[in-house]
Amino acid sequence: AQSVTQLDSHVSVSEGTPVLLRCNYSSSYSPSLFWYVQHPNKGLQLLLKYTSAATLVKGINGFEAEFKKSETSFHLTKPSAHMSDAAEYFCVVSTNSGYSTLTFGKGTMLLVSP
Amino acid sequence: GAGVSQTPSNKVTEKGKYVELRCDPISGHTALYWYRQSLGQGPEFLIYFQGTGAADDSGLPNDRFFAVRPEGSVSTLKIQRTERGDSAVYLCASRSTGADTQYFGPGTRLTVL
Numbered sequence: 001a002q003s004v005t006q007l008d009s010h011v012s013v014s015e016g017t018p019v020l021l022r023c024n025y026s027s028s029y030s031p032s033l034f035w036y037v038q039h040p041n042k043g044l045q046l047l048l049k050y051t052s053a054a055t056l057v058k059g060i061n062g063f064e065a066e067f068k069k070s071e072t073s074f075h076l077t078k079p080s081a082h083m084s085d086a087a088e089y090f091c092v093v094s095t096n097s098g099y100s101t102l103t104f105g106k107g108t109m110l111l112v113s114p
Numbered sequence: 115g116a117g118v119s120q121t122p123s124n125k126v127t128e129k130g131k132y133v134e135l136r137c138d139p140i141s142g143h144t145a146l147y148w149y150r151q152s153l154g155q156g157p158e159f160l161i162y163f164q165g166t167g168a169a170d171d172s173g174l175p176n177d178r179f180f181a182v183r184p185e186g187s188v189s190t191l192k193i194q195r196t197e198r199g200d201s202a203v204y205l206c207a208s209r210s211t212g213a214d215t216q217y218f219g220p221g222t223r224l225t226v227l
Binding site for chain 2: 004032034036042043044045046049051090092094100101102103104105106107
């Protein structure tokens with residue numbers, strides 16, 4: 001079985017300040033981990049993914065995440081928030097069982113103020 | 115190139131009616147997934163197709179839900195005797211063989227009155 005816990009339902013930051021969105025996972029298998037972003041009335045877009053290569057993963061729009069097996073964490077960070085980053089972010093785990101079925105967290109809404 | 119498309123974008127129906135939701139995956143993608151996203155929640159897995167066959171339908175909530183993919187491309191999710199609790203956004207995703215990334219469509223927002 002696999003699960004994802006996003007530790008914050010909402011995160012508020014000011015434009016230009018760092019972003020930290022926290023995620024812990026549980027998986028019986030060696031997992032693949034993803035972050036997806038969902039802008040209002042838009043589809044899910046892949047930000048970045050970890051698939052057992054480098055533990056520090058860089059994604060689009062300046063986001064990155066670090067896989068820490070000992071902490072079962074995959075936190076998402078960005079050095080400087082932009083207004084356009086305001087959206088809902090989902091941490092996602094997938095088994096490497098061949099099916100690649102995704103298990104989503106409940107999401108973290110990122111609010112960016114000027 | 116064209117992404118995953120879903121039709122209709124919005125569907126309003128009455129309790130007890132039958133609905134069909136369509137998904138057009140990215141051309142050449144053999145794997146196709148359906149997810150359901152209820153308000154304030156993350157998407158939840160419903161069913162996975164590899165080619166024409168449903169390889170995993172463990173996420174379908176009950177036997178009112180059924181999905182097909184007869185030619186290994188377009189898929190239709192069918193819901194019989196709709197209930198108000200079926201109201202949600204239904205998402206489709208596709209993936210190419212050997213890859214690990216799923217690409218999502220914009221979803222169909224289903225409202226059952």
